[in-house]
Amino acid sequence: MRSTTSQRAGRRAAAAVRASAAAPAGGIEAVGGVRPEIDAAIAAALDRCITDTDLGMGKKYKGKVRDTYDLGDKLVVVTTDRQSAFDRLLAAIPCKGQVLNQTSAWWMEHTRHIVGNALLSVPDPNACIMKKCTVFPVEFVCRGFLTGSTDTSLWTHYKAGAREYCGNTFLDGMRKNDRLAQNVITPTTKAEDHDVPISPAEIVAQGLMSQEDWDAVSAAALALFAFGQEQAAQRGLLLVDTKYEFGKDEDGNILLIDEIHTPDSSRYWIADTYKQRHAEGQEPQNIDKEFLRLWFRANCDPYSDPVLPEAPAELRSELSRRYVLLYEKITGQRFQPAPLDEEPAARMRRNVAAALEAL
Numbered sequence: 001m002r003s004t005t006s007q008r009a010g011r012r013a014a015a016a017v018r019a020s021a022a023a024p025a026g027g028i029e030a031v032g033g034v035r036p037e038i039d040a041a042i043a044a045a046l047d048r049c050i051t052d053t054d055l056g057m058g059k060k061y062k063g064k065v066r067d068t069y070d071l072g073d074k075l076v077v078v079t080t081d082r083q084s085a086f087d088r089l090l091a092a093i094p095c096k097g098q099v100l101n102q103t104s105a106w107w108m109e110h111t112r113h114i115v116g117n118a119l120l121s122v123p124d125p126n127a128c129i130m131k132k133c134t135v136f137p138v139e140f141v142c143r144g145f146l147t148g149s150t151d152t153s154l155w156t157h158y159k160a161g162a163r164e165y166c167g168n169t170f171l172d173g174m175r176k177n178d179r180l181a182q183n184v185i186t187p188t189t190k191a192e193d194h195d196v197p198i199s200p201a202e203i204v205a206q207g208l209m210s211q212e213d214w215d216a217v218s219a220a221a222l223a224l225f226a227f228g229q230e231q232a233a234q235r236g237l238l239l240v241d242t243k244y245e246f247g248k249d250e251d252g253n254i255l256l257i258d259e260i261h262t263p264d265s266s267r268y269w270i271a272d273t274y275k276q277r278h279a280e281g282q283e284p285q286n287i288d289k290e291f292l293r294l295w296f297r298a299n300c301d302p303y304s305d306p307v308l309p310e311a312p313a314e315l316r317s318e319l320s321r322r323y324v325l326l327y328e329k330i331t332g333q334r335f336q337p338a339p340l341d342e343e344p345a346a347r348m349r350r351n352v353a354a355a356l357e358a359l
């Protein structure tokens, strides 16, 4: 029997993650399938990561990963190479900001038929310009699998006995990493320091959203998620869960804001190996920062040590390779690393200023 395109893509994705026998520091497997010029670009960028920005415009807000410049009616969002986990800065990952910015832009461009979004322009590898919206104070977390390990993750609650979570009911007898009978939304409030799970009924009762807005936004979130899963499957990937944010523009239109389906806002697994590994009780193969988290756990106390050790260059490069691989799989385009002959700060200022002029 001939294999389908998605089966072939799946095998390629799995082979890429199994790949090289040469395990770098920390004992993790290196992904294969990365072109030599990408490896060279990552090596060259190791000491030139973008960790701080100064566009010299608007009011600057510094998030864990992105720097946002508020221009009143627009936002300039710069995605840096900062890597956070345990609620702190862990390391700088070459090319990461560019991958995130361009992956999100690709999804925004390809989901406008489902719901409008705030993206206006992507004038620089690391920056985009967005229409500024009034943000709903809720994060729309969509899940297709019973997984996760943090306080707000579904598996943590299920394991502790909960069968009702954020307005959803779950069957008894499920195992970690099982696919859910259907996709669900497990919203959280956008609280100051940590996210709190909440149900749709509470969201409306507390006046965070009207019922009408909830109905429209939750339908859009589930439609985006189903589309994302379908597209990911065609590329040999499982889009396991993700988080969306929505807002309203000055005309009252509901728009997708923030980022979409990036490796920072989403969990992706390799489809081809999921079934067998899951049947054997192994964790799925993933494209994310888990191995970096494990390295810090093994080498310090990332929750309380005031100063963290420096992550080995091999680990930083490896995470970079995984992010680039994901970008290329999703978009079907070759990753074009930003040239290093110009200071990123000057480049971004020039590109953003020109785009603002033209808007």
Ligand SMILES: Nc1ncnc2c1ncn2[C@@H]1O[C@H](COP(=O)(O)OP(=O)(O)OP(=O)(O)O)[C@@H](O)[C@H]1O
Binding pocket: 062, 063, 064, 065, 066, 067, 068, 075, 118, 130, 131, 132, 133, 134, 135, 245, 247, 257, 258, 259
């Ligand atoms: N188009 C938009 N209009 C208005 N606000 C937006 C838009 N896009 C994103 N935002 C908001 O900008 C902020 C970006 O913050 P960012 O994600 O960088 O950091 P954070 O959410 O505070 O923390 P974290 O680093 O944990 O994500 C978010 O509060 C998000 O809701």
Ligand SMILES: [Mg+2]
Binding pocket: 063
């Ligand atoms: Mg955020």
